[in-house]
Amino acid sequence: MYSEATRNALIDEATTLFAERGYAGTSLEDIAASALLTRGAVYHHFAGKQALFEAVLDRLGIGAIQRVAEVASKQSSPEDAAIAGFDAFLGESCDPVYGKLVWQEGPLALGWEGWRRCEQDHSYALVEGVVLSLMHSGYLEHTAERTTVRIFHEMLGGAGLALAEASAEDKPQVRRECTDLFRRVLLGLHQQAGAAPADG
Template sequence: MAKSSVSKLVPKVPAVPGVSRRQQYSASTKRALVDVAEQMFTEHGYASTSLDSIVAGADVTKGALYHHFSGKQALFEAVFERVESDAARAIQKVLRGKKDPWEKARAGLRTFLEVVQEPGYRRIVVQEGPAVLGYERYREQEERSTYANVLEIMRSVLGAGPWELEDEMLQTFSRIFFGAMASAGESVAGSDDPIAAAARVEAAIGFMIAGFQALADAGVMLPTGPLGPITTTD
């Protein structure tokens, strides 16, 4: 059998077994849509990016788009998920291998500060994510990606102290640090000297962590209830 009928010059689809040609083509255009959407959302923002321009960029039509996604928001969510999970993976990768909690924290922070400077993550996840997805969905997404990493770091950092940590308090600390890092990341990205700004953020958070250590050394307990008068051991 000579390869007579297969001579299409559409994309190279090297005959993956178990996956039909249709499925491959389909996945291809879907990825193209997400690619173009990510680019345009990053550059012009969600509201200022029309679906017409996206489908034009992906060289398809709205019919294709609405076949794969239920609407503009769903497309955004797909982009969001990819950007977010990429970021989470990058951080995860750095965290593996580090054993010392403080080392872990430092490495994680450093990586996050790099990630948050990528224009895609900045705009899609940090700036527009909450407004476009609605805060609830936004939180759900974060919960099982980047936030999970922060949680892991906080667990290991707080676990290093002499405290027994309740889960809710751990969550609270993690939320606080997560927000702190997002905000700090924004200011770093918006700074005219991001390198110096990142260094300052690292120093500041490092300082706060050092405060934890100092409290641990001093034998101060982790708070559990409402904030009473703060007293060091004197």
């Protein structure tokens, strides 16, 4: 119990300091001092600063996806679930801590491949579930599953980054624009699916 509490305290302090100073501007000594622990205590739980940053992203990502999934699950149709879930995810990206650490500091701290792998672990399965639900319901044409999921996942990431880079004053407008664009993309694909000739 104490060990878990210490680990959580380190993640708490690391989240705050990484958000305030950035990954490069934060040292393990800073985090240990903020948590009233020694550097050795940090290494007892994490192999180094990058491992601690990964733990921060894991916590942020898991929490965000759980909240998004909860919003989507309350909708009455796959289309409504997709739109509500997308908008809820944008809401998460409006949070200054989440936006900065996930979208801006993540690639710098973990490298492109490491950050991409982290994003895959957190959000890909949720996007895949939404897209397949749209396909199985007949709302989208059931074709090119993997490519469609990947494109939707990239759309989510692009919108998240746009929000992270937007000023606090511009975030509400950017969020509305992204949600509207997503809705129009879905409608366009739905209309195309309806116009597609039946098999056979």
